[in-house]
Amino acid sequence: MTELTHLAPISGENGEKNTRRAFLVAAGAAGVAYTAALAYPIYRYLASPEEMASNAVAVTEVTLKDAQKLPLGSVLMFKFGPSPALLIHHQDGRWISMTAVCAHLGCTVQYEPQADRIHCACHGGVYNPYTGENVSGPPPKPLKLFKVAVNDAGVNISRA
Numbered sequence: 001m002t003e004l005t006h007l008a009p010i011s012g013e014n015g016e017k018n019t020r021r022a023f024l025v026a027a028g029a030a031g032v033a034y035t036a037a038l039a040y041p042i043y044r045y046l047a048s049p050e051e052m053a054s055n056a057v058a059v060t061e062v063t064l065k066d067a068q069k070l071p072l073g074s075v076l077m078f079k080f081g082p083s084p085a086l087l088i089h090h091q092d093g094r095w096i097s098m099t100a101v102c103a104h105l106g107c108t109v110q111y112e113p114q115a116d117r118i119h120c121a122c123h124g125g126v127y128n129p130y131t132g133e134n135v136s137g138p139p140p141k142p143l144k145l146f147k148v149a150v151n152d153a154g155v156n157i158s159r160a
């Protein structure tokens, strides 16, 4: 029969220290993971829509093929980089484009042709559909306008 004299005792002062240390390391790691899991959604909530957009790759121009055929009084939602945006062909023939990211907490706004306004359903924010100015509700500033160039192939939209 073989003796197991080379193994360390599993109890006693050294064994208890190792067990306590392993428990503290595991508890510390779990605490860090728990804190990170709580902190990230809070960061996302507190970060402004502009800050989140600036973390994305900067897109300066978008061409919307065949968008010149958009009827009067219609709107086209499109992506300007990672963010939603609006192209409005107003009844008076003007073309207006702006971000569709609400300046309040970043919800996507909608153009309402019958009311001729841009509305954010999250908290009732209202914007002017020609200038992007915040008209009522909680949005603290206007929607950012883009430059629009219409040609036979489509509509080119770029940062103003």
Ligand code: FES
Residues within 6 Å of the ligand: 102, 103, 104, 105, 106, 107, 120, 121, 122, 123, 124, 125, 137, 138, 139
């Ligand atoms: S997110 Fe648009 S009004 Fe609050």
